[in-house]
Amino acid sequence: MRSGIVESMEALVSEAERTGKKIGELVLEYEAKLKDVPRDEVWREMERRWRVMKDSVIKATAKPPQLPFKELTGMSRKVLTRKPLFLGSPLMKAVARSMAVAEYNASMGRICAAPTAGSAGILPAVLYTVMEEYEISEDSIVLALFTAGGIGLIIANRASISGAEAGCQAECGVASAMAAGALVELFEGSPRMVADAVAIALKNLMGLICDPVAGLVVSPCIKRNAIGVMNAFLSAEMALAGVKSLIPCDEVIDAMGEVGRKLPLEFKETGLGGIAATPTAEKLKKSLTGQI
Amino acid sequence: MESHNKSQSERKFIKHVRGRCMPRRRVESVFEIIGPVMVGPSSSHTAGAVRIGRLARELLGDRPVYAKIVLHGSFAETYRGHGTDRAIVAGLLGFAPDDERIRDAFSHAKREGLKFEIVTADLGEEYHPNTAKITLRGEKGETIEVVGSSIGGGHVEIVEINGFLVSISGTYHTLVTIHRDVPGVAAKITSLLASRGINIARMNITRKVRGEDACASIEVDQEIPEDVVRALERYPEIRIVRHVRPI
Numbered sequence: 320m321r322s323g324i325v326e327s328m329e330a331l332v333s334e335a336e337r338t339g340k341k342i343g344e345l346v347l348e349y350e351a352k353l354k355d356v357p358r359d360e361v362w363r364e365m366e367r368r369w370r371v372m373k374d375s376v377i378k379a380t381a382k383p384p385q386l387p388f389k390e391l392t393g394m395s396r397k398v399l400t401r402k403p404l405f406l407g408s409p410l411m412k413a414v415a416r417s418m419a420v421a422e423y424n425a426s427m428g429r430i431c432a433a434p435t436a437g438s439a440g441i442l443p444a445v446l447y448t449v450m451e452e453y454e455i456s457e458d459s460i461v462l463a464l465f466t467a468g469g470i471g472l473i474i475a476n477r478a479s480i481s482g483a484e485a486g487c488q489a490e491c492g493v494a495s496a497m498a499a500g501a502l503v504e505l506f507e508g509s510p511r512m513v514a515d516a517v518a519i520a521l522k523n524l525m526g527l528i529c530d531p532v533a534g535l536v537v538s539p540c541i542k543r544n545a546i547g548v549m550n551a552f553l554s555a556e557m558a559l560a561g562v563k564s565l566i567p568c569d570e571v572i573d574a575m576g577e578v579g580r581k582l583p584l585e586f587k588e589t590g591l592g593g594i595a596a597t598p599t600a601e602k603l604k605k606s607l608t609g610q611i
Numbered sequence: 612m613e614s615h616n617k618s619q620s621e622r623k624f625i626k627h628v629r630g631r632c633m634p635r636r637r638v639e640s641v642f643e644i645i646g647p648v649m650v651g652p653s654s655s656h657t658a659g660a661v662r663i664g665r666l667a668r669e670l671l672g673d674r675p676v677y678a679k680i681v682l683h684g685s686f687a688e689t690y691r692g693h694g695t696d697r698a699i700v701a702g703l704l705g706f707a708p709d710d711e712r713i714r715d716a717f718s719h720a721k722r723e724g725l726k727f728e729i730v731t732a733d734l735g736e737e738y739h740p741n742t743a744k745i746t747l748r749g750e751k752g753e754t755i756e757v758v759g760s761s762i763g764g765g766h767v768e769i770v771e772i773n774g775f776l777v778s779i780s781g782t783y784h785t786l787v788t789i790h791r792d793v794p795g796v797a798a799k800i801t802s803l804l805a806s807r808g809i810n811i812a813r814m815n816i817t818r819k820v821r822g823e824d825a826c827a828s829i830e831v832d833q834e835i836p837e838d839v840v841r842a843l844e845r846y847p848e849i850r851i852v853r854h855v856r857p858i
Contacts, residue, residue: 350641364642371648387692424651427694427714434644436651436658464645471644476637480644483763497644534685535692536652607692 664702
């Protein structure tokens with residue numbers, strides 16, 4: 320049953336193993352069937368979204384936008400122009416790009432949510448960087464977006480992709496898991512390895528709360544895009560090395576949803592807890608609303 | 612900020628968030644995950660706000676020349692950081708949520724002769740925290756008052772038109788009428804739609820006082836041809852007819 324493939328990672332992985340197709344191809348076929356349109360049409364729509372993502376990386380890194388908190392303006396530029404000490408150069412670039420796109424989003428730039436606007440830096444940064452560094456074709460990247468999208472669909476329906484419902488683990492955590500799975504498939508990992516990468520990535524960021532200062536998608540959101548990128552590469556690298564998740568991916572997803580439901584409301588995009596409730600954050604919030 | 616009580620507003624916000632944790636719609640399409648394409652930073656406070664503005668423009672049915680925008684709840688508290696004010700003005704100018712001109716909506720408004728004022732107020736607990744009340748005046752002098760809420764993920768709901776309670780999502784072609792509250796008007800409208808093969812997805816009729824005016828909002832599956840709108844305008848009981856296109 321085709322539509323069943325987005326019910327669970329197990330169904331998606333089994334179908335890929337059974338047919339020998341990539342997860343991305345299965346998701347492309349699913350979407351064409353869902354919309355009752357030719358595959359080409361669905362493909363072109365994803366290409367259009369990839370162009371928006373690429374565009375957001377290019378524009379965001381060209382000129383760092385102004386942020387509501389002036390002291391944060393130019394963060395991504397600082398990272399981008401520094402010769403990395405600890406990280407490899409591609410990883411450093413990917414981190415900087417994710418921050419740049421998150422900054423661009425915060426300053427009313429045009430982005431493609433993936434899966435949300437607040438986590439929109441992660442997938443474009445990861446995919447743009449590997450495309451450039453490893454000479455991967457645009458078609459492979461577009462196919463990887465279907466892989467990522469399929470993973471996101473499963474998580475959205477089993478758990479959540481909303482910070483207001485389940486905290487940042489459901490936004491940056493899910494974006495990171497989507498990127499990790501997409502990376503594994505791009506670099507010829509097995510469908511099983513994709514599921515392991517998703518499970519590892521989700522576990523690493525499980526419980527992450529959504530606590531935006533003054534309710535704005537700026538702090539700590541921009542830096543959480545950066546950790547989402549690091550975690551995606553880390554989880555993909557581990558899965559490609561053959562590291563398995565002890566707990567099956569679907570159970571990890573369900574656990575993430577459960578953690579999200581049980582998180583106190585203060586930690587779910589209300590701006591009332593965590594970083595948002597610190598004395599400095601309260602002061603910053605007052606200084607912003609004081610402008611009204 | 613008028614009558615701002617922090618702890619009360621926090622309670623309201625929490626109540627609202629709890630509401631959002633109720634069972635929700637299944638996500639079917641991969642483009643709801645890789646997408647939407649939008650101008651940031653927030654699907655609810657920016658993209659949704661553009662939609663509310665654009666629906667208000669469609670409901671006015673004319674080029675707006677003046678707008679009073681009242682921001683309520685979370686909209687009132689965070690509108691500067693989220694660009695909610697610019698987003699609503701952009702919508703009033705007819706921009707889409709992914710239009711890069713949203714950032715400069717104020718200067719576009721000036722160029723296009725749209726004067727506006729933005730104020731914050733507590734509209735009351737019954738309203739969703741992301742709500743705006745927009746009073747518009749068009750080129751031809753007609754005015755309309757629209758209340759819209761951004762209910763999450765960029766989805767919106769128009770909840771009031773000129774004080775009539777409505778529920779318009781903006782995802783369908785929608786026919787809105789304000790007509791005399793007398794027997795047979797709804798039948799006339801629906802039979803005209805049926806005769807043109809237009810299927811009704813959702814319909815709602817409300818009134819403020821019995822026997823005065825009523826407001827019908829009808830979400831349909833097909834495009835509504837211009838001559839259907841013209842035909843409805845000729846009915847003596849119907850004062851206002853609007854065709855709101857999906858956004």
